[in-house]
Amino acid sequence: MDEQARSILQRIIKKTPSKRLETIIRSWNCLSEDQLHSLNYSQPKWLFLENLVSRCEVRLFNGNVTKTEIKLYKNHIHNPNQGTWHACQLFQAEDDALSVHFTQFRESFIAHLEDVVQHVSVGMKKLEDGAIWVRIAWGDNFRKPNHLKPTYLVHYLQSSYVFIHNVTPKHRPFLYQALVLATRHVSIKECHLSSRSLTAMRDLLMKQYQQVVFLVLNIFPNTDPNIEREHAESSEGRHQMACEAFGCGVLPKLETAVYKLETRYRGNSNNTLNDGDELFRGVVKFSSKNILESLRHCVSTGMAEGPVTPLLSSITQKGRNYFVITDKVSGATASQTPAPKA
Amino acid sequence: MMGGRAVGMRGSEMEGRSSAVNTPVRRPVTRRSKSYGRSCVEPPSLFWQTPGHLTTLGHRIPTSRRAAKSHNITEKVDPEQVALLLDGEWKLSYVTPLFLFRHTQLKLYSKRLAAFIIAEKQQGVAVEVGLEAGFRVSFSAVLGMAETEEDAETVFIQIFSRPVFGADGSKPVWQGWLTCVNGDPEYLRSLPPDFTSLPLFCSRGAESLSALVKSWFQRTFDCSFGALGLSSSTLHWLAALWTGCHPAAGIRYLKLGWTMPTQPPLDIEYSVDPQDAWELWNSVHKEDGADERISVDEVQSFINGLETHFFRHFKIYLSSGTLTKVSTALGSAHHHGKIKMSSSDYISTVLTLLTECALLKTPV
Numbered sequence: 001m002d003e004q005a006r007s008i009l010q011r012i013i014k015k016t017p018s019k020r021l022e023t024i025i026r027s028w029n030c031l032s033e034d035q036l037h038s039l040n041y042s043q044p045k046w047l048f049l050e051n052l053v054s055r056c057e058v059r060l061f062n063g064n065v066t067k068t069e070i071k072l073y074k075n076h077i078h079n080p081n082q083g084t085w086h087a088c089q090l091f092q093a094e095d096d097a098l099s100v101h102f103t104q105f106r107e108s109f110i111a112h113l114e115d116v117v118q119h120v121s122v123g124m125k126k127l128e129d130g131a132i133w134v135r136i137a138w139g140d141n142f143r144k145p146n147h148l149k150p151t152y153l154v155h156y157l158q159s160s161y162v163f164i165h166n167v168t169p170k171h172r173p174f175l176y177q178a179l180v181l182a183t184r185h186v187s188i189k190e191c192h193l194s195s196r197s198l199t200a201m202r203d204l205l206m207k208q209y210q211q212v213v214f215l216v217l218n219i220f221p222n223t224d225p226n227i228e229r230e231h232a233e234s235s236e237g238r239h240q241m242a243c244e245a246f247g248c249g250v251l252p253k254l255e256t257a258v259y260k261l262e263t264r265y266r267g268n269s270n271n272t273l274n275d276g277d278e279l280f281r282g283v284v285k286f287s288s289k290n291i292l293e294s295l296r297h298c299v300s301t302g303m304a305e306g307p308v309t310p311l312l313s314s315i316t317q318k319g320r321n322y323f324v325i326t327d328k329v330s331g332a333t334a335s336q337t338p339a340p341k342a
Numbered sequence: 343m344m345g346g347r348a349v350g351m352r353g354s355e356m357e358g359r360s361s362a363v364n365t366p367v368r369r370p371v372t373r374r375s376k377s378y379g380r381s382c383v384e385p386p387s388l389f390w391q392t393p394g395h396l397t398t399l400g401h402r403i404p405t406s407r408r409a410a411k412s413h414n415i416t417e418k419v420d421p422e423q424v425a426l427l428l429d430g431e432w433k434l435s436y437v438t439p440l441f442l443f444r445h446t447q448l449k450l451y452s453k454r455l456a457a458f459i460i461a462e463k464q465q466g467v468a469v470e471v472g473l474e475a476g477f478r479v480s481f482s483a484v485l486g487m488a489e490t491e492e493d494a495e496t497v498f499i500q501i502f503s504r505p506v507f508g509a510d511g512s513k514p515v516w517q518g519w520l521t522c523v524n525g526d527p528e529y530l531r532s533l534p535p536d537f538t539s540l541p542l543f544c545s546r547g548a549e550s551l552s553a554l555v556k557s558w559f560q561r562t563f564d565c566s567f568g569a570l571g572l573s574s575s576t577l578h579w580l581a582a583l584w585t586g587c588h589p590a591a592g593i594r595y596l597k598l599g600w601t602m603p604t605q606p607p608l609d610i611e612y613s614v615d616p617q618d619a620w621e622l623w624n625s626v627h628k629e630d631g632a633d634e635r636i637s638v639d640e641v642q643s644f645i646n647g648l649e650t651h652f653f654r655h656f657k658i659y660l661s662s663g664t665l666t667k668v669s670t671a672l673g674s675a676h677h678h679g680k681i682k683m684s685s686s687d688y689i690s691t692v693l694t695l696l697t698e699c700a701l702l703k704t705p706v
Contacts, residue, residue, distance in 0.1 A: 285611045304657050
């Protein structure tokens with residue numbers, strides 16, 4: 001087994017908890033039942049690796065290597081702490097974009113990529129939920145494709161979104177070009193949405209989270225019924241606003257949102273700084289286990305004033321979490337409302 | 343003695359000290375008894391019934407402070423010792439005055455503390471059992487940190503472990519220091535003789551060792567320790583003090599962090615461009631020449647400006663959350679009582695503020 005393949009396998013074994021090892025190895029379909037039974041999962045991992053390697057020598061890494069590697073990585077990559085995903089969107093679909101199916105996409109993508117990048121190894125797999133996973137190992141004239149630092153790409157055919165993980169600036173243009181051509185679109189743009197959780201991004205962009213509205217009263221903690229009656233109307237109003245801005249039910253687990261502020265100072269009114277045309281620059285970063293839920297809670301409890309500012313509601317409405325905010329100048333008068341730059 | 347200044351010794355050794363006059367006539371009897379393992383600090387109202395002489399610290403929250411001045415502290419203090427103070431983050435506590443603490447006995451204290459730690463460890467109490475054969479403790483005086491006549495000199499403590507298998511135990515496993523910088527002179531003068539006030543305690547290292555050190559101090563000097571958190575007003579002062587240093591020192595950024603009590607909790611970090619922050623500060627703070635004092639109103643105005651600018655964009659009331667941290671290139675401070683000083687030029691300023699916080703928090 002070659003050195004690199006072995007390192008990959010070693011890394012997988014090391015990171016997978018022992019309890020799940022058996023399930024994962026079984027799912028590879030690379031070992032016979034007898035071989036599977038002969039593995040001892042309670043061994044120390046280095047010993048287990050040796051045993052596995054000796055059994056897999058011939059079958060695992062013969063034949064279609066990259067397909068197997070995708071199986072190896074799929075479970076690995078769903079671990080949320082494995083680096084950041086970035087979302088992109090395809091624009092201007094050609095007439096036949098909708099009819100592109102998996103085989104066609106695969107052939108086209110690989111062909112276009114190999115046209116521009118020599119020594120690249122591409123593996124692709126379509127999953128039950130319609131997601132196409134692409135794994136790309138990049139090489140060049142002096143090096144074989146590096147399977148230890150692959151780029152991952154996830155695309156749902158018939159949607160215009162692509163999620164990319166771990167691509168260098170050098171390779172990105174090639175990737176974009178191959179994508180655009182293979183999906184029969186004209187251009188691709190970054191979505192300014194990034195997160196460690198692929199599922200959160202996918203749910204946010206493909207709006208798969210709007211579910212049943214909870215009853216208002218179920219959400220608030222128990223307070224004095226008189227007070228609750230008094231405030232029922234206003235709190236219902238706030239709750240309504242919160243749901244409209246961010247969604248109802250369970251929200252995608254987005255962890256951060258970053259705003260780069262390039263607006264004029266809007267502090268105290270009795271301040272000479274207010275007169276300046278100077279920008280008051282800064283960066284605001286929101287972070288939480290689930291910022292959408294936190295922000296929704298801010299609005300529904302009154303920590304945030306309504307109506308919800310477009311800066312915050314844009315996260316869900318536009319599906320992004322990086323914004324540059326500048327002063328909007330409309331016609332003759334400069335508007336006081338800061339607006340997110342596209 | 344080097345440095346031309348005697349280390350802070352209380353009592354009749356000091357010539358012409360007025361402390362004898364100001365010492366309260368009534369002293370609480372319990373204070374004098376050495377009861378090991380029991381804190382003798384009673385609430386002030388019961389025992390310190392001395393209206394004029396002893397300062398009631400609660401009324402001493404200043405409404406103005408001196409601006410942060412760049413002090414080349416390495417002129418007064420050994421640069422190697424300064425480097426120890428700048429190296430990383432410290433956890434803060436306050437300490438009540440130490441009874442019969444002598445700066446001349448540091449070597450003895452080193453031996454006693456080491457023995458104490460080893461003894462406690464052998465009883466299987468608190469300290470993680472490792473391959474250490476023992477501990478070596480070093481107490482040293484950091485001369486030159488004291489700013490006034492009343493300040494006692496800073497004491498630095500290091501604990502080194504002695505590993506069993508020959509490797510050199512030269513890297514400390516625990517460090518801590520006690521200090522008093524620009525402490526309230528009236529309060530310090532009013533302390534009874536034999537009491538030394540080093541109200542600010544900074545520590546770093548295993549929590550178990552911190553607990554042992556505190557325990558030893560409590561038994562030996564009849565004092566008590568308490569956690570020193572940094573309130574938002576203290577953090578506001580630091581934000582203003584540090585921002586004011588930008589032209590001289592270059593703060594690189596002003597970062598403020600809040601935590602909002604949402605489900606799940608939301609952290610908001612606002613990082614302001616340093617020049618813009620400074621200009622905002624400059625617009626609220628009137629430079630009044632030589633004295634260079636900063637008033638609490640100016641600080642409040644500065645922070646309000648930032649919070650309002652934030653509000654105009656996000657419509658979120660930062661005041662419904664807690665300000666948890668402030669940081670610039672000159673240092674950082676956390677609400678839970680953590681401080682990091684990255685620039686030797688402003689150590690005195692930060693320590694003055696922290697000494698004051700410690701004194702305010704001290705029950706006696």
